[in-house]
Amino acid sequence: MKIVIAGGNIEVDYLIKMFLKSNHDLVIINENRDYCEYLSETNNIAVIVGDPSKTYVLDDAQIINADVLIALSARDADNLVVCQLAKRVFHVKRAIASVSNPKNVSIFMKLGINNAISSSHLIAQTIERLSIIENLVRSLLIEDEKIVITELVINDDSYVAGKAVKDIDSSFRFNISCIFRDPEVIIPKGDTVIQTGDKLIVVSSAIDQSRIVEILQRKRDNE
Amino acid sequence: MSKNPRKRTIIVGLSRLGSAIAAKLSEQGEDVVVVDKDDDSFRKLANTYSGYQLIADAVDIDNLEKAGIKTAKTVIVTTDDDNINIMVAEISAMIYNVPHIFVRLHDNDKSVLLDSTNIHAIYPFLLSLAEFENIMKKEEKNI
Incomplete structure (x- = not known):
């Protein structure tokens, strides 16, 4: 180039x-x-x-x-x-x-x-994202900040641990594009079951990010 | 704000040209605001100037809004920096849809950036060159 x-x-x-x-x-x-x-x-x-x-x-x-x-x-x-x-x-x-x-x-x-x-815009964005999301590993905004790729880890007290992808609360539209289950990389289908320790790569609209993360990190007791 | 939404004239940059235009329009009774980031520049304004004065950096849109760009019918950009002039003129045209925009540019190579906009540019270099050619023509006749 x-x-x-x-x-x-x-x-x-x-x-x-x-x-x-x-x-x-x-x-x-x-x-x-x-x-x-x-x-x-x-x-x-x-x-x-x-x-x-x-x-x-x-x-x-x-x-x-x-x-x-x-x-x-x-x-x-x-x-x-x-x-x-x-x-x-x-x-x-x-x-x-x-x-x-x-x-x-x-x-x-x-x-x-x-x-x-x-640089100040980027720093502000990063701090804002980090502070609202616990357990968030990384978050990347693309397409004029409209689409966000979120990387997060599933804890053992999470309600999605042990659930199939198709059974997760889908009140907000998102796509679990990839599951990293060391050393495997899984492209999930509806019947793929999420396990404790899985790292999920989730693609969604940026405005829904915090609510989607809230769904994926919901504790089991709250169900 | 009055019902007539656009009546203000904003002059950005109190260069010699900007100050002279400000004084002239103010004498004619226009609603004028002058913006310059340098406090000292306001000394160039004539005593007859009776409009508003704003000490601020016009490259920040918050300051342009303070100057009333949303209700401006005319923006005249005459700082000594061509790039700042282009940016302020483009913001006036493309973001605030100001109907009349005038900008002074030293470098006429940059005229290409104003094509297909409603921004009128004044190029002192081209005016001087034309004047020089005029004078030469007259001189040649006298020889």
């Missing part, structure tokens, strides 16, 4: 090393001349010095038809313009913007940049 990294500070060095390991083609654009020299020397790659929100700089960097562009400036407006130019003028397939102001995640989406990442 051809990956362009526009702007950014310390994280650029890390990303370069990571992407080089997986043999991606890299184009690095940065305004800081000293930092460019450092990046170029330590990673042995070409780095373009300049403001990536200028079309002639993007032109020099030959980003045309790149697979991915990542805009990492600390200023959200710069990243917006870089991503829009990359997509509209240089036909870059995917443009990803980091944003400092978490409110800009949804603003960028409305302005045509679907991949905006805000």
Whole structure:
């Protein structure tokens, strides 16, 4: 893949090393001349010095038809313009913007940049999910935060332990896509019986997540 | 708020151009708000300016809403930063459907981002170039 990294500070060095390991083609654009020299020397790659929100700089960097562009400036407006130019003028397939102001995640989406990442937004999301769900191992939001993949472990006092998948309370729609029963990986059918210690991978709509987790973690006595 | 939903003019960025437009519209009796994140910039406003003043970063939509963007008929964006100008103009157009939007841009290569929007851009570079060509034509006649 051809990956362009526009702007950014310390994280650029890390990303370069990571992407080089997986043999991606890299184009690095940065305004800081000293930092460019450092990046170029330590990673042995070409780095373009300049403001990536200028079309002639993007032109020099030959980003045309790149697979991915990542805009990492600390200023959200710069990243917006870089991503829009990359997509509209240089036909870059995917443009990803980091944003400092978490409110800009949804603003960028409305302005045509679907991949905006805000570290404070991600942290807030993670904390919120972790605090509502006990025993939750991991939770991953996809498709604009509409779909959630939840990973959770079944305790021995859980009412679903010993139950077949088809007999679980289905007042909310969800799908147990996979059961991990060390060392086995089971793709369950309706008559698959859930056991204590099973790790379930559940796919559902994000708004139903807390109620579905509540169902799956209901204690046996409550039944 | 009055029944007439859109009558406000918001000027973002008290550059020399922004300040001059603010004074002019205010003298004409328009409902004007000027927004700039730098306290000092407000010194550029003429004494005749009688509109509102908001010290805030216009790249944050909460501040644009404070300035009354939901009821704005016109947004004029004249900070010294092209990228901020583009972002504020796009937010005005695509999120708040402001009917009249003017933006000053130094880099005319960025005009491509405003295609198929209702945003009017003013490019000092192109105006200067046109003026230079005008003057040259006149000079040539005199030679």
